[in-house]
Amino acid sequence: MASEDLLFYRDRILEQIEKLRSFLNDHQPVMAELMTVGTVTRHEERLKEVNPIEVSTISDASVDEIIRVIQDFCIDDIDVLSRNSTKVTTKYPGLIIVPEGAEQLSGIICDINDAKSDFASAMKRVNSEKHIRFKEVHRKLPGLVTAHSTRKILFVEEQLKKVTFAWRLNRNQVKTNASDLIAMLDKRRLVAVKSPVTTDLTVVANIDRAKALLERKVLRDGEGYRLCRTNTFPVPIAHLFTYRPEGKERGSSKYAETDYKVVKASLPIFGVGQKPTIKRLQDWVPAQDEALSNGRRSNHSYTELVPGADLGIFIMRKV
Structure with missing residues (x-):
């Protein structure tokens, strides 16, 4: 697989994201919470030391702001890659709720995720040796933030009741x-x-x-x-509480009317329907014993x- 094909697969991701932009313009979100987690520098990564990580929040984010964070997997100023870590990338937890159009939104997000998978496969086919592949990929796409380019977007089909954002040390x-x-x-x-x-x-x-x-x-x-x-570096996660569909067995769930699961939250989570209650991600301050006990x-x-x-x-x- 020639590295020239990477541009084709990268552009396919961007094309699918533009379809999401059109959908959101036609179905204005009733909730659009966007959070940005501060980056960790290479110096901190090598020392395995993390200072408190700040989280900035935008409530009622515009469609352009939503699309910007989803497209943010290429850095224009490539000098940033020598100062900041390409391994620990900027993360954008968030919650986007639109009033209707669940089937269409689900299909668009599925197409974006499929394009990301194709791009990831194209990168792997550049060369079987990791160090050569890294060099060739970044020669063709010098500002690429690989981890962010292949992160999948989550669409929640069930009606959300509550979403709690938190930190986790893996x-x-x-x-x-x-x-x-x-x-x-x-x-x-x-x-x-x-x-x-x-x-x-x-x-x-x-x-x-x-x-x-x-x-x-x-x-x-x-x-x-x-x-x-x-891991020294915490990752944002989301605790999702969704209303259990009528007729569905409770099973082993400890909640009477809701199902519960924990998901990664490096990108905004999408849903349809009513606004759920939300607890935003707070600034992270490392506890001295957190790395050992992990709670x-x-x-x-x-x-x-x-x-x-x-x-x-x-x-x-x-x-």
Whole structure:
């Protein structure tokens, strides 16, 4: 797949977004809440430190303002890409409610998402090697913010009762074994030794200590190795409460008349009908223990293999 085809697939996304603009002009939203989450700089990303993140809100956003945030996946000033992170992009939580036209709106959003999927596939076909693909894609589209260009838009078919925006720190956990961890640490050690930014040999010493423990440690019954990482950067989410359609079984829902689910909220959420109640996203201030606890309870305990080494390797035990 030639990189020249990327322009074709990029333009298809923009064409479908223009159809959304026309629809919104013909069906003026009864609710248009747009929030913008401040970007995180590359410097903060590398240090894994995040200052309080501010959220700005526009109530009764215009159609042009709505379309602007959906189209915002190319940066005109490409110097921004050297100052700000292309990995942690600007996010636009929001809620757009139109009075009618559910079937048409659903089809338009489906077409936009399909065009985004085609664009993502086109990027993958440029080259099988990630670093070469990155170079070729950004040579053709130098201002592209890849993550934002492929984010899908959510359309909620059911009537919304309440939407609560909030923050979440994603914790990734992978079940693993000693041999895989040793192989991973060998690669980390090689990178650390060669890297000019490794000025503290404690990093290498901790890797060596972890390898030695993995080679000789015998796990007890009920124990296992886990590779855990709590993302330093919080992501906006939305708690959706929708009225349960008449005749639908309640099932396991704990609410009498509503269904509930949590969704990602990096782009505005669309719906049709009456205005739901809404709780807007607030500024995020990191709590000192938030990255560790993540606000979750567990029937397992986690002990770091090398305490304080920040290798992400834990021994899990049932409590």
